[in-house]
Amino acid sequence: MRTLVVYESxxxxxxxxxxxxxxxxxxxGAVDVVDTDAAPKVVTGYDLVVVGGPTHAFSMSRPSTRGDAVKNHxxxxxxxxxxxxxxxxxxxxAIKVPAVAFDTRVDKPRLPGSAAKAARHxxxxxxxxxxxxxxxxRVHDYAGPLLDGEEQRAADWADQLVKQTMR
Known part of the structure; x- marks a missing residue:
């Protein structure tokens, strides 16, 4: 299995x-994990694509929300x-490659919107x-850190991804 994991952080x-x-x-199997600045435009040859980013302004980030995060936060x-x-x-x-999205969001306050849902679309x-x-x-506040156990939840989710893509 060859996987591409693309993230924005x-x-x-x-x-x-x-x-x-x-x-x-x-x-x-082989996993290429890259940030969005280095991510390939062609995904041919991958058996699974995983895409993740932070939720900004109820969806995927934009140049303006990323700039605001640096300037004001x-x-x-x-x-x-x-x-x-x-x-x-x-x-x-050319072929229908399985792809899945994830996001990170502040835990409190719980706000609507999801970068992962928009990315999945x-x-x-x-x-x-x-x-x-x-x-x-989930993360504490803008800067984090991740809530306790979130990295383990991510690893466990990866196990579920394998089971669901191998059906």
Whole structure:
């Protein structure tokens, strides 16, 4: 099994989730884990694509929300492109590759909206098999850290992904 894990992370929390997923998936085959700035536009040859990013303003981030996170909330990293821009650049695959999305969101206050749900919709429109439901992982405040146990939840979710894609 060959997997591509693409993530967008400003404070490092989404990256931690992505790496926990990739580490678990790595037990079954090759995993390429990359941030959105380095992610390939062509996904041919992958058996599974996993996409994750933070929820900003009820959806996937935009250049303006990433800039605001750096300027007003002290985010240490501002990706040049987020999952929104990466998905806009990805070439449609000739075969229906399974793809799944995840996001990170603040735990309190619980706000509506989901980057993962929006990403799943975009993945479906690109012709990916999105039959696996998206997942949310929670962080304390903007900067995090992840809530206790979230990295383990991510690894456990990766196990579920394998079972669901191998059917």
């Amino acid at each position: 400003l404070w490092g929390n989404t990256e931690k989730v992505a790496r926990a997923i990739a580490d678990r998936l790595g037990r079954l 002290s985010a240490p990293h501002e990706p040049k492109r987020g999952i929104r821009e990466w998905l806009n650049a990805v070439e449609r695959s 975009e993945l479906r429109s690109l012709g990916f098999d999105t039959s696996i439901k998206q997942k949310t992982f």
